[in-house]
Amino acid sequence: MDKVTSADGTAIAYDRLGNGPAAVLVCGGSVDRMSNAPLAALLAEHYTVYNYDRRGRGDSGDAEVYAVEREFEDLEAVFAAAGGSAHLYGTSSGAALALLAAASGLPVNRLALWEPPYILEGGRPRPPANTAQIFRDFVAAGRRDAAAEYFMAEVVGLPAEFVAMAKASPWWPAQEALAHTLAYDATVMGDYSVPVDALGRVTVPTQVLTGGASWSWMVESNQAVVAGLPDGSHRTLPGQEHTVDAAVMAQALKEFWR
Template sequence: MEKVTSADGTAIAYDRLGDGPAVVLVCGSSVDRVANAGLAALLAQNFTVYNYDRRGCGDSGDGAEYAIEHEIEDLDAIFAAVGGSAHLCGTSSGAALALLATAAGRPVTKLALCEPPEPPPDTVVVPTQVFTGTPAALAPALKEFFA
């Protein structure tokens, strides 16, 4: 486990696995990075995977006041650890967060939305695809999409 510091001083925990193009996994709000551990391990065969705990979950800290902008700043800290752009894969409410971060101009090269709360708008300017399924089924589809 490694940590980065978000703009408001909150510590954000993440695991870095594998080697290759960067993929950042964004889990849902009611779980921590353990929920994406199986998918991270499968993707790490082809990518450098950054699997992080959203603020207030797992090993990440929590700010005094919640705002979606803080969560986007948390992603900024992860992108800084990546050292540039990355593919972004969000699940459930993490898909909504990933979509908002991408629409806000974060350095996303491709966006995968797994079981998003609602269909994404047509305003995202990077390749975007919606996925459903188990980690074992998602990993091959994501590998093909991110290639």
């Protein structure tokens, strides 16, 4: 593990693996860099992989006030450590962050996005507009468990029986530990609509990947994302749900990035 310092002084931790062209991995909501660790290990056969902790997670630091732009600066610091430019992969809300960062001018070579969870008009219900504030209020009241439960049930839309099982599982304390970052991902997602203006500013080759066994609303919204990209393509990974198999994703990324 190593660290870089972001523009606001926040320390950002990352693991560097392998040799070859640089590739940076962005995790999604309610997880840290360990969620991408199996993928990083597989990609390290062909790439120099930078698997980093987003601010507020794992071994990275944080700031008192959050802004999406600070996460852009975190990525810029990781890219600088990687030599200035890199391939970029983001998963779920981390895919939305990667997309917005690329639109801001981050020097991305090729951009791969796994199931950015935008919701089309008329699709599944969108989370409330004040979702980020709901998370902040729960955490401020010391109710991290409620924040994590709200994320699973109301934002992701997981069934009540799964949420009950999760709360009784050994990994639930890790969910509570990351509860303060749920507001960060809600801020990245905005109102969960497809960011049409940002899409037009992403000029690098971009591939949006969707699981063949994923939700139908995800397939439709991911196709809408591709339609708004100047140089976009869509790929379906047969049999994959939102929690994608690392070996399947590694092969898809190798094929796109090479």
